[in-house]
Amino acid sequence: MRIALGVSYLGTAYQGWQSQPGGKTVQDRLERALATFADVPTIATLCAGRTDAGVHGLNQVVHFDAPVERAMNSWVRGTNRYLPDDIAVQWALPVPATFHARNSARSRRYAYVLLESPVRPSVETGRVGWVFRPLALEPMQRAAHHLLGEHDFTSFRAAQCQALSPVKHLHRIDIGRRGPYWRFDFEANAFLHHMIRNIMGCLIAVGQGLRPPDWVAAVRDARNREIAAPTFAPDGLYFLGPVYDADLGLPRHTPAFDWLPL
Missing domain, CATH: 3.30.70.580 (Pseudouridine synthase I, catalytic domain, N-terminal subdomain)
Known part of the structure; x- marks a missing residue:
């Protein structure tokens, strides 16, 4: 069985x-x-x-x-x-x-939980990413829009990635905030090695005003990992799980979903 x-x-x-x-x-x-x-x-x-x-x-x-x-x-x-x-x-x-x-699996879902605070995390260590500079929502949303759809994500791919193709379809990126905690939700047909952490590095650079939103489109089109932002920390990244056909009857949530912010 x-x-x-x-x-x-x-x-x-x-x-x-x-x-x-x-x-x-x-x-x-x-x-x-x-x-x-x-x-x-x-x-x-x-x-x-x-x-x-x-x-x-x-x-x-x-x-x-x-x-x-x-x-x-x-x-x-x-x-x-x-x-x-x-x-x-x-x-x-x-x-x-x-x-x-x-x-x-029809798609896969991840969430990244990020603490924006002048002081590093303590009880959340290992469970959240951290930035000490303020982030702006609207520029990050504009930057994220450039990544939706089917693209060659070579610029966001780790050198050791074993995927046969860098072309993936990114269905959604949702960004929300509750207090000092940010949550970034991603869903795609599949992800490359370090793809989300590399995207996070770019979104944060935009959110902190270090890069304009359209820079993300230029990074995408360059298909060159060296021009993107550094890979962001793994600490706040959560694999929410895959999505299957409904007739399989497999659960899409566990109790831990209610623990994450937002």
Whole structure:
């Protein structure tokens, strides 16, 4: 039986999602917990979207082919027994054998939470990005508009990106504020490695008045990573999860969604 899981995690202590030889990734911890609960040597998972070191996940979706039969709520509670406190399976559901966590996704959603304050964060350390210079909303919205639609995002792509094509379709960028906290929401068919963090660097440069909004269009069209702003910190970046066809019945939210500002 093929099973899909919704997984939430705080990425601060991990070297990203994807398994690495050192075993200090979210995937490594999840697969060890699944195998321990199922009492089998290994269980391999595939995820909807790989996250970088320090990036968090609210509804990461993975699938695996279960080697044993268990009730769905047992996959949740039993696996969580063997996971650290900063990773938790939120739900488990059976899916068709043709389901693929990555390839079946119609789009992917991220949010970046940013603190604007003259003083660095303390209790939010690792959970928010930080700027000490004031930001202006309207210039950032104008800059973001230049990135909507289908474009070659080479200028916002990390050198080590393994994507076959730099062309992606960015469906939306929404920017809002509550008190000193900003929230930037992104949805696209797929994202390149460091794409959001590189976009954030450019939007912040515009919001602080260091660059005009139309500069972002010039960066986009140049297809040259060297002329864009530096990659912004991973701390405030959250993978909200993928979007699938409604008939699959997979949850799009977890309780942690209500914790984020806005």
